[in-house]
Amino acid sequence: MTHQETNHIFTKIAFKPLRTNLFNIVLLSFFLTIGSGNLYSQDINKKATLISPKKAPKSSPETLVKSTEKQSDTIKKDSLKSKKAFLEGKVKYKAQNYTKIDQKKKHITLYDKAELYYQDVELKSGIILLDYEKNEVYAGRIKDSTGKYTQLPNFKQGANVVEPDSIRFNFKTKKAIIWNSRSDQGEFKIKAALTKKENDSVYFLKGARFTTSKDVDNPEYYFQTNKVKFVPGKKVVTGVTNMVIANVPTPIALPFAFFPMSKEKSISGILLPSYNDSNTRGFSLQNGGYYFALSDHYDLTLLGDYYTNGSYGMRLESNYAKRYNYRGNLNIRLENLVTSERGYPDYTKQKIYNIQWSHSRDSKANPNSSFSASVNMGSSKYFKRSINQLNIGSNLNNTLSSSVSYSKTFSSLGPQARLSLTATHSQNTQTEQIDMTLPTLQFSVDRMYPFVKKDGIKKGFFKNINLQYDLSARNSITTTDSLFFKPKMFENAKVGLQHTIPLSTNFKLFKYFSASSSLNYKEVWYTKTIQKEYNNSLGKVVDTEIKGFDAYRTYSFSSSLGTTIYGTFNLGSTKKIQAIRHVMRPSISYSYTPSFAKYYDTYAMDGSGTMLKEYSRFEGGIFGAPGNTNSNILGFELSNTFEAKVTDSDSTKTEPKKVMLLNNLNFSTSYDVNADGIKTLAWSPVRVSGGTQFFDNKMNVNFGATLDPYAIDNSGKRINIYNINNGGSLFRMTSANMTLNYALSSSDKTKSKNDNTQTQRNGGREDDLFGRPNLGNHQVSQFDDTDEEGEDTISEFFHSKLPWDMTFAYSLTYGNNNREKKIIGNSIMISINADLTPKWKTGISTGYDFVQKGVTYTQLRFERDLLSWRMDFNWSPFGTYANWGFFIGIKSGVLSDIKWDKRSTIIR
Structure with a gap:
């Protein structure tokens, strides 16, 4: 489980009245955990507490004797307790120039590249003074030969690091006071003139500035505040906060601010809008809203735009993720577009929307099942008319497509079976036609080899004979933008189910040829068919929908034969191009499908009934209708690749370099054996395609x-x-x-x-x-x-x-x-x-x-x-x-x- 970073990081700083980002303030104050003391306060001596004399308990003579013996023993011992050492741990220190110990003042002075280590405290500075009577240490800078201050203190306690001009620290009380401290807290760099710690839970900053500039001493901009009170885990209270750009104060300021604290990495908060104006829609505020940090796994952002002429836009954006499980995002956009003013001839009003959803599931979550989604659907004109974004690449694209799929594999002692459910969507943004499948079901059983023995060897014609089973069920809908997800959209839905059982094999022929053959059986089920007839009252042919189960069955045969031919043309090892290699892969295929005229009827084309035309009641079905003519097709394909061996420009290499001349050069055509030369021609056009790469x-x-x-x-x-x-x-x-x-x-x-x-x-x-x-x-x-x-x-x-x-x-x-x-x-x-x-x-x-x-x-x-x-x-x-x-x-x-x-x- 991991925290998921989101696409929206928000500013919560006092100078913005509509925003509070608690996370930034927490980071600003972390360095204060080193502690500090108050030099300006006066210690108040504790009042002496009177100890009332204890009454002597009533005792028997035996008790009195024991008490006397016990008192006598205590007199023999030293009643004065040994004084505790001034420090509770071992202090290590060193310096490059000198180390001076003053027993009278109880001082240790370290000068030039001084270092001091005590418990979890590491202090490096130009000069360090340790007062072991007061349990305090002082550190500061020193001047070099040019008079410039160098070797600034570097104070580290635990994971907190501060680089001030000088520091005073008490080992016993853990309090400190720091002058001109510099610290990095996340993206912020902080510098404060004075830092103090009142007690273990209250910290104070005076003359503080914070910025994201790399140079905190000379930033391009910073935020200045003189008073900051910080209570870890609870609150932050600041005085006047002002934004300064190029050392010039700006009018962006607040008299005070209060920030409730939170330890979460992502904080909910307001998103400030940006101002804009339009000649046709008036003034506007765009991209304003609120960000919800719902949990470590998902978030939610609500954004909006508003124009003074009545146009508005709303957007919902969410990102979610869980390690080793899933990841995705959801965007929903809605815009109400108003052009011009009511009463003018160019006044228009239109609503457009767009929905995008992307989801992927980690294979580690469940290796036997998967779920994925890639959705992009909505108004066809959304990317052309949106007032919030301008994306020419999206404008010129004419298709929106979506796919949501779920698949599962069933493992057993026999062949594996796979089940998948897929919903698809394809939308033409020019014609506004939408084609959907809700859903498509695919079920298949792996290939089975009935003639393979227990040794598992598949060699030869018979042992390679295999069969499998495929089931495809589909619910197809064709509609338009205006009818999308309205009741009328589902009236013309097409439902069908197709069973396919292919029986195939492959084998070697004459050692150099690869051959394959297959026999395919197909059965299609429909829930409705059509009946065509001439309507005398309307004077035209009408289609009548016949509801009820109906089916047709077909079969076909196909076979292919191919080989690979290699040829090398040697041009000489002394030439730039030493050789050219040509690889050819010719193949010939044959397919035969008989006529299924039994599934065809006739209808009259006019009122006389003399002009008849054939049709199939399965026409318009989602899987089509069977053919009423024999199909005898010979196919020819030839693919080529050309590669050259050239002398390498690097003289240290003795082997020639291989260079691809043509990645592919393909030729394909077909011949119809049953062509009559009138309705159909025997040869189909030759298609040539190829590709290569240079430089x-x-x-x-x-x-x-x-x-x-x-x-x-x-x-x-x-x-x-x-x-x-x-x-x-x-x-x-x-x-x-x-x-x-x-x-x-x-x-x-x-x-x-x-x-x-x-x-x-x-x-x-x-x-x-x-x-x-x-x-x-x-x-x-x-x-x-x-x-x-x-x-x-x-x-x-x-x-x-x-x-x-x-x-x-x-x-x-x-x-x-x-x-x-x-x-x-x-x-x-x-x-x-x-x-x-x-x-x-x-x-x-x-x-x-x-x-x-x-x-x-x-x-x-x-x-x-x-x-x-x-x-x-x-x-x-x-x-x-x-x-x-x-x-x-x-x-x-x-x-x-x-x-x-x-x-x-x-x-x-």
């Missing part, structure tokens, strides 16, 4: 083409005449495409991928070719952890190094289906990011469409690292999604709400 696998190239052996007539219809016999070439290229992706940078390090989870969940790209998204309360920085101390950091001189990276993508599509010989698509996209200085990053994402003759979506990015702060500016100067956004805020997660975020609003 140390940094450039990926993929290509494909469709080659048709038949000619076409004037209307563009394929005819039973080969293209070569019609005055053309052997094949007619009907379509072709090529894509090219290239990523490079100024260093050999792999470029860090854009943190664009939202776009990837919507099927978009993981790079920034479509710019970086503006997701409202989820700001993404271009700086990463390696920028500060990594190898790519620019030196003080501008010309010494200029880190950069580039992502390049090119797409070309050719169409010639009807002799148009036209470039359908031809576009290029590019994204470049560069460091102008160590603290300035800039980037651009743009492209050009050569067909439409226009610039594609363009975004300019600028970001400045202001040490403890971050500033960025994004600008899309033109196009449908023209917008700009400016952000400046503190980097630290605990103070992430101290920001100014201004964005333009896009009306879509």
Whole structure:
């Protein structure tokens, strides 16, 4: 079990009236556990307590004798008790310059790199004075030859470390007073002019400042307060707290603040909204709400936006996790969009929503079962019209998809059985059509080898004969956005169940060929069928739904034969390219499915009843209908790979280097034995596809083409005449495409991928070719952890190094289906990011469409690292999604709400 860090870390500091973060104050005060004493208070002597004389007890003579004997014994002993040692443990000390012991004053002085160790206390300083009569130690700085103070005290007690200018500590009372203490507490760096401990449960700070800046002595900003009272585990009370930027006080201040304490790592609290304004929706407060730290395993965030014209948005975000069990997150978004004002012609009102849920289960929780979910569903126009986020990658994606699945494996003495339940969702954001399965049930039994003996050896035709059983049940629904989850959505649901029993085997033929054969039996059950007939009153053919159980049964046969051929072309060991290796994998397949005309009927197409047409009552079923013609198909496939051996550029290596020329080059086609040359043509088009990589696998190239052996007539219809016999070439290229992706940078390090989870969940790209998204309360920085101390950091001189990276993508599509010989698509996209200085990053994402003759979506990015702060500016100067956004805020997660975020609003 572990504590799960959440995505929301909140600031709870006195200068923010709407926020209280108890965690930050606890961290600020931890260093006080070393203890301190009050130099300004006066000790009050305890009043003497009078001891009343004890009355002599009544005793017998025997008792009196015993008492006298006992008293006599005590006189013989020394009635004076030995004085206890001034320290209860051994003190170890040393110094580099000198160690001076003054017996008269009872002082020990250590000078220059002095060190003192006592119990759990470690003290290092320039000078240390130990007064062993008062049980106190004093430590401070010393001056070097230039007059500069060096060797500041370093006081450590347990896990707490303080680096002040000077310190006074009492070993007996454990009290201390510290001047100009410096301490790190979590993300905060704290400096206090005076630190005291009143008693074991009350601490005081005077003249305290706390900041997330690396340099606490010269911070870019800090929070100043003169009085702080801290009660561990209970409360923190402060006086006036003021924010100071560049040593200039700001108006951000509070007269006092009270913080209840909590030992939990995550604290519930208010999320401060950011201000914005729009020409069409008025003024707004965005991303305000409340964070609930429910437990170590899950949290909840409620956020909202409000515009003065009536528009509003609400969001629920939750993250949950349990080690070795499960992990996930849930996001629910709802927005009410109002454009313009009521009474104006452009006034519109619309509600949009989006639900995202991601869940994964650790295999260690239960190895025999699993549960996972990836849900992204809602309004088709949500990512195009949302007022809270701008994500071009999500806008351009036309599909939202979801899947929730559960599976379980049943182990027994026989073959294993597997059961799975899956609910899927696919939504076209352009047509607003939604296809769902609620649910799909899959049940299968592992392959069984009835002819294998107890030795388990599977060799030969008969021993490799195997069979299995598959069951698939599905409930399919097709609907639209407007009917989603309404009663009418379920009226046209399609339900079906399919049984499949494949019987197959594989074997070697003539030593070099791999062969396989299979016989498949399929049975489909439906709960309703259709009946077609001509309706005279309506004057058209109508479909009548027939409810009730019905089924059809089919079978088919398939077989395949393949081999692998290796060829090497040696060009000579003295040449740059020494050899080329070619690997071919040809295969031929055959499939046969007989006609199942018995499942077909006829209906009249007109009122005369003379024009009849065949149909199957199973048409429109979820698993389709059986075929009414024989299917005799021969398939041909050929896959190729080309590899070269080249001389290595490293002269110390004697072996040649292997270079992949073509990862794959595939050809595929088929021949219909039963084709009549009129309705169906024998040969199908040849499909060619391939891919390769260049420049140390940094450039990926993929290509494909469709080659048709038949000619076409004037209307563009394929005819039973080969293209070569019609005055053309052997094949007619009907379509072709090529894509090219290239990523490079100024260093050999792999470029860090854009943190664009939202776009990837919507099927978009993981790079920034479509710019970086503006997701409202989820700001993404271009700086990463390696920028500060990594190898790519620019030196003080501008010309010494200029880190950069580039992502390049090119797409070309050719169409010639009807002799148009036209470039359908031809576009290029590019994204470049560069460091102008160590603290300035800039980037651009743009492209050009050569067909439409226009610039594609363009975004300019600028970001400045202001040490403890971050500033960025994004600008899309033109196009449908023209917008700009400016952000400046503190980097630290605990103070992430101290920001100014201004964005333009896009009306879509």
